[in-house]
Amino acid sequence: MLELKNIESGYGETRVIHGLDLTVEAGSVHALLGRNGVGKSTTLKTIIGQLSLTAGQIRFDGTDTSDLNPYDIARLGVAYVPETRDIFGALSVRENLELAGRLAPAEGASWDVDRVLDFFPNLADRMSNGGHELSGGEQQMLAIGRALMMEPRILLLDEPTEGLAPIIIQQIFTKLNQLKTEGMTILLVEQNFNFAAGLADMISLVGRGQIVWQGTADALKTDTEAHEKWLGV
Amino acid sequence: MSDAAFWILQLLNALQYSMLLFLLSIGLTVIFGLLHFMNLAHGALYMMGAYIGISITSATGSFWAAFFLAPLAVTAIGAVLYFTLIRRLRNAGPMNQVLVTFGLIFVFLDIVRLGWGDIALGLDAPTALQGTTKFLSVSYPTYRFFIIGLGLVVMATLMTIVSRTQIGAMIRASVENDDMAAAMGINVGRLFFAVFCVGCALAGLAGVVAAPVFSATTGMGISILIPTLIVVVIGGLGSLQGAVVGSLIVGSIETIGAAVLPGVASILIYVLLAVILVVRPAGLIPARV
Numbered sequence A: 001m002l003e004l005k006n007i008e009s010g011y012g013e014t015r016v017i018h019g020l021d022l023t024v025e026a027g028s029v030h031a032l033l034g035r036n037g038v039g040k041s042t043t044l045k046t047i048i049g050q051l052s053l054t055a056g057q058i059r060f061d062g063t064d065t066s067d068l069n070p071y072d073i074a075r076l077g078v079a080y081v082p083e084t085r086d087i088f089g090a091l092s093v094r095e096n097l098e099l100a101g102r103l104a105p106a107e108g109a110s111w112d113v114d115r116v117l118d119f120f121p122n123l124a125d126r127m128s129n130g131g132h133e134l135s136g137g138e139q140q141m142l143a144i145g146r147a148l149m150m151e152p153r154i155l156l157l158d159e160p161t162e163g164l165a166p167i168i169i170q171q172i173f174t175k176l177n178q179l180k181t182e183g184m185t186i187l188l189v190e191q192n193f194n195f196a197a198g199l200a201d202m203i204s205l206v207g208r209g210q211i212v213w214q215g216t217a218d219a220l221k222t223d224t225e226a227h228e229k230w231l232g233v
Numbered sequence B: 001m002s003d004a005a006f007w008i009l010q011l012l013n014a015l016q017y018s019m020l021l022f023l024l025s026i027g028l029t030v031i032f033g034l035l036h037f038m039n040l041a042h043g044a045l046y047m048m049g050a051y052i053g054i055s056i057t058s059a060t061g062s063f064w065a066a067f068f069l070a071p072l073a074v075t076a077i078g079a080v081l082y083f084t085l086i087r088r089l090r091n092a093g094p095m096n097q098v099l100v101t102f103g104l105i106f107v108f109l110d111i112v113r114l115g116w117g118d119i120a121l122g123l124d125a126p127t128a129l130q131g132t133t134k135f136l137s138v139s140y141p142t143y144r145f146f147i148i149g150l151g152l153v154v155m156a157t158l159m160t161i162v163s164r165t166q167i168g169a170m171i172r173a174s175v176e177n178d179d180m181a182a183a184m185g186i187n188v189g190r191l192f193f194a195v196f197c198v199g200c201a202l203a204g205l206a207g208v209v210a211a212p213v214f215s216a217t218t219g220m221g222i223s224i225l226i227p228t229l230i231v232v233v234i235g236g237l238g239s240l241q242g243a244v245v246g247s248l249i250v251g252s253i254e255t256i257g258a259a260v261l262p263g264v265a266s267i268l269i270y271v272l273l274a275v276i277l278v279v280r281p282a283g284l285i286p287a288r289v
């Protein structure tokens, strides 16, 4: 469904991604793990078109998205939840959701505001609050809910557990697991190994802007050498 | 003239001037808030609105034709500026933007000198709006009431659009975080261009409605630019509510100050600017939360 072929990208003159290959199968959860600063977030920003490719190619569902604008990529069904969540503080919670829902087809959309509120009941009481008034956990739920309102064909999640209390992490885990069961394709960037291992069908380890190891969670658990080398501190 | 009548008159004058400042500052503040672009040529667009309006009126014999067509013509000028200069200068830094748009002021000045000459040109208010109307015992020119009403209508319309509609939510979201807005499928560049066009149209509208009151002169664009910039800075760059509040404050201080304290009126506004820059550097109602 999503294919990155030998991509290079970075910030201005600084190359961060050096020839990264990655394939995310439709209907799977693929986790991208690795130490701080190896280029996981940069990879996601490149997929959504925020950073441009200096080499390589990205295909989504048969379409070459390498030179597309972020808004065109979003319209293909790529929904992005950044590490910083980026809730619009000047908009109410409802407006944040409805803005994302703008992209959904008028008829037969599978997500609407009501379904998001069923999915994340915590948001129901906060609908008229400004985005800047939410707690960290609520922001994360809104960021995911907002992505769902886009009727995504793939969800790109950047460290959804970062800075959250264990009980909230557990809730988010349950919800993502539910999405997985429904067949949602997810590319998940995480630092929390157990969280990622519990969800992912496939894990790719990133080291210095490249994929350095690939396999299932079980394979990674037994490959202590890879675990040590690319994740250990 | 009674005391009360004097104050009512000053208040109406202040309101009328505030509305013109508002029509102008909207464009300036929005262009800055959305495009991070300081367009000093905005006052020149106001001047173009006045002169083009005068020509349209004399060609068609109708003020109302000018009222609708002059803003469109000014929008077209703005669009040309956008594609030739503004879009390219977006990442060129404020100093280059200020220099280029400052230069544009003189280009427009010469265009007006060549096209219309160097003398002040008047424009008659439409027949229906000539004469005076009585308001709380004060007789006040009907046409000036029209300007006040027009400003209030534009204000209410813009506030409603920005705070209540989806387009408004798209604008607020894009001003706050254009990368995230784009990641949600919003074509931020096109949205900003549309908003830029509205800003130019309002500058043109301000020019054409100001012509019957002040006459069109080659200096009008520059003399309105300074108070408009002050409105934008006081209100908060990029903030619609800020432009509303800022125009009312600057319009009142300039008008009432000139009537009550003629000696110091001209510096009052700079004193206020300095105080606000110290106390609230982001303006009274900043655009970003």
Ligand SMILES: Nc1ncnc2c1ncn2[C@@H]1O[C@H](COP(=O)(O)OP(=O)(O)OP(=O)(O)O)[C@@H](O)[C@H]1O
Pocket (backbone or CB within 6 Å): A011, A014, A016, A034, A035, A036, A037, A038, A039, A040, A041, A042, A043, A083, A191
């Ligand atoms: N805006 C930026 N400008 C320049 N360099 C950047 C920028 N953002 C990140 N970098 C650099 O790019 C490299 C990769 O950053 P990236 O954010 O992709 O790492 P990451 O794998 O997501 O790390 P983390 O786990 O800490 O989120 C780092 O060396 C970082 O310093």
Ligand SMILES: [Mg+2]
Pocket (backbone or CB within 6 Å): A040, A041, A042, A083, A158
């Ligand atoms: Mg990161």
